[in-house]
Amino acid sequence: MLPHEFQDTIHKLFVIMQATHISPIPWKISNTILIDKNRGAETDISSYRPIGLANTLHKLWNQLVNNAPCNYTEAHFLLSSIQAGFPDQKDAIQQLQIFTMVLRMIKSSRKTFLHILLTSSQLLIPQNRT
Numbered sequence: 743m744l745p746h747e748f749q750d751t752i753h754k755l756f757v758i759m760q761a762t763h764i765s766p767i768p769w770k771i772s773n774t775i776l777i778d779k780n781r782g783a784e785t786d787i788s789s790y791r792p793i794g795l796a797n798t799l800h801k802l803w804n805q806l807v808n809n810a811p812c813n814y815t816e817a818h819f820l821l822s823s824i825q826a827g828f829p830d831q832k833d834a835i836q837q838l839q840i841f842t843m844v845l846r847m848i849k850s851s852r853k854t855f856l857h858i859l860l861t862s863s864q865l866l867i868p869q870n871r872t
Contacts, residue, residue, distance in 0.1 A: 773795045774795070
């Protein structure tokens with residue numbers, strides 16, 4: 743664990759970075775090293791796995807910046823229950839199942855695609871807003 747003084751300094755730095763929308767340029771530079779996979783010829787680049795070594799503070803900053811919107815939207819119920827991509831336990835399979843269901847509704851009906859989407863809006867619009 744970092745000493746309290748270091749934590750305060752890092753926090754102040756992150757507040758400044760957020761206010762100015764500026765990240766230190768050296769933080770954006772990483773070193774890439776190649777790790778041998780122990781497969782194939784040593785002269786073949788596909789025999790190596792690239793590993794990017796990034797600045798630790800930059801990784802921490804990116805983690806905070808990436809997680810903050812996710813945490814906020816989930817805490818305030820801003821996502822539809824069918825939202826996929828970054829929420830936990832959500833993936834493209836669920837989206838494809840809903841899309842397939844809508845396509846089946848269109849096929850079995852003489853209604854237009856737009857009419858089906860409008861009448862099945864409970865699938866597309868969040869119902870749990872407070």
